[in-house]
Amino acid sequence: MINNNSSALNLLAGWFFDGTGCPAQKNVFIKIKNNIIKSVDNIQSGDLRSRDIIDLRHCTIMPGLVDSHVHLAMSGSVDPAVRDMQLSIIFEDIKKIMGARILRNLSCGVLALRDGGDRACHTLNFKHKYLNFDKYPVCIKTPGSGWHAKGRYGRFIGQSPQDDKTLKDSVVSFRKNIDHIKIINSGLNSFKKFGKETRPQFAFNELKEAIKKGNNLGLKTMIHANGKEPVRMAIEAGCHSIEHGYFMGHNNLRLMAEKGVFWIPTLIPVNAAAHLFDKTSKEAAMAHRTLEHQFEQITIAKKLGVKIAVGTDAGSIGVYHGKAVAEEMKLLLKAGLSIEDVVCSATCNGAELLGINKIIGTLRAGMPATFIVFSGGPLSILDKLFLPEQIYINGGQWDVIKM
Numbered sequence: 001m002i003n004n005n006s007s008a009l010n011l012l013a014g015w016f017f018d019g020t021g022c023p024a025q026k027n028v029f030i031k032i033k034n035n036i037i038k039s040v041d042n043i044q045s046g047d048l049r050s051r052d053i054i055d056l057r058h059c060t061i062m063p064g065l066v067d068s069h070v071h072l073a074m075s076g077s078v079d080p081a082v083r084d085m086q087l088s089i090i091f092e093d094i095k096k097i098m099g100a101r102i103l104r105n106l107s108c109g110v111l112a113l114r115d116g117g118d119r120a121c122h123t124l125n126f127k128h129k130y131l132n133f134d135k136y137p138v139c140i141k142t143p144g145s146g147w148h149a150k151g152r153y154g155r156f157i158g159q160s161p162q163d164d165k166t167l168k169d170s171v172v173s174f175r176k177n178i179d180h181i182k183i184i185n186s187g188l189n190s191f192k193k194f195g196k197e198t199r200p201q202f203a204f205n206e207l208k209e210a211i212k213k214g215n216n217l218g219l220k221t222m223i224h225a226n227g228k229e230p231v232r233m234a235i236e237a238g239c240h241s242i243e244h245g246y247f248m249g250h251n252n253l254r255l256m257a258e259k260g261v262f263w264i265p266t267l268i269p270v271n272a273a274a275h276l277f278d279k280t281s282k283e284a285a286m287a288h289r290t291l292e293h294q295f296e297q298i299t300i301a302k303k304l305g306v307k308i309a310v311g312t313d314a315g316s317i318g319v320y321h322g323k324a325v326a327e328e329m330k331l332l333l334k335a336g337l338s339i340e341d342v343v344c345s346a347t348c349n350g351a352e353l354l355g356i357n358k359i360i361g362t363l364r365a366g367m368p369a370t371f372i373v374f375s376g377g378p379l380s381i382l383d384k385l386f387l388p389e390q391i392y393i394n395g396g397q398w399d400v401i402k403m
Contacts, residue, residue: 035395064111066350069311073118117146197227264311272318326385
């Protein structure tokens with residue numbers, strides 16, 4: 001529930017991230033009126049005498065977080081039986097579970113989610129039947145179902161075009177109520193052979209025509225792709241984001257920077273796999289090596305200016321909704337990004353990718369007063385993301401749920 005008891009608020013923040021990648025400011029005075037940020041300035045001695053002042057000088061304030069790749073219809077369970085059950089569960093049995101997952105994200109300061117699809121379109125159904133702002137003040141974008149080639153990887157998150165339909169025709173027939181398009185153009189990473197590349201799932205012209213049609217419908221396209229060729233095809237076909245992008249190489253990263261394609265590296269699923277395998281196994285060693293290679297690609301991407309957005313792939317094996325965002329951010333920090341870059345990837349970049357950057361993602365005059373508050377300084381926030389001290393949504397304070 002959001003409590004909004006005042007049309008005007010004055011906040012003192014010990015540290016402040018605006019979300020753009022700029023260094024954290026210290027000792028900031030934030031004026032809010034009618035749920036909109038009016039000004040962000042350095043604290044002056046006179047500010048301490050302002051009315052309706054909230055003293056948060058022991059805290060860091062930052063924009064609400066965005067998880068740019070989740071699967072709300074799936075859990076992070078490592079139990080094969082549970083994962084099989086998720087393929088056949090009916091909407092009536094999953095709707096309460098999905099609502100709990102959304103609130104779990106909210107309790108961790110995650111205020112926007114970009115879904116990667118599920119075969120039965122449960123997330124799409126939930127969004128249009130039950131997602132109301134009073135109960136779930138979280139923005140959710142979903143493609144409904146993803147698209148994969150017949151007989152190829154992706155059955156649990158999507159469907160394949162019927163024999164008499166092209167990928168473009170399938171996208172057109174499935175466009176109602178969706179927010180974006182999800183296409184799968186490769187397989188999974190191998191933990192037996194380092195850097196193994198699967199062949200692309202679709203022909204280049206198929207991808208290009210489907211993405212072009214999506215553009216005409218006002219829909220962006222997210223493409224699951226690992227390996228040089230599947231990623232190259234997706235970028236040149238005009239996709240808006242590459243999901244995963246393992247082993248895609250320097251040339252593709254350069255091409256992404258040139259074309260303004262976002263990258264969602266999804267580090268945590270491979271990290272989870274590395275710890276789920278027997279630590280002495282070949283698979284565990286391969287997972288660690290794969291993760292290190294992805295770190296190297298992130299270093300290159302940073303130098304080239306590729307826009308990176310935080311996406312956890314929550315719902316995949318060992319990746320749990322809500323808390324996964326902090327874990328992904330820690331891995332990006334380990335990969336060599338600065339804390340400012342990591343915050344930008346989890347806020348401003350995600351909001352831009354989702355097309356919601358006028359309501360969330362940055363904190364500046366004129367933006368809605370939507371932000372999260374953590375005790376401690378900037379370097380401590382990644383350990384505090386599991387439990388924000390306060391969450392403000394459109395100027396009102398959300399009752400933080402202890403989950």
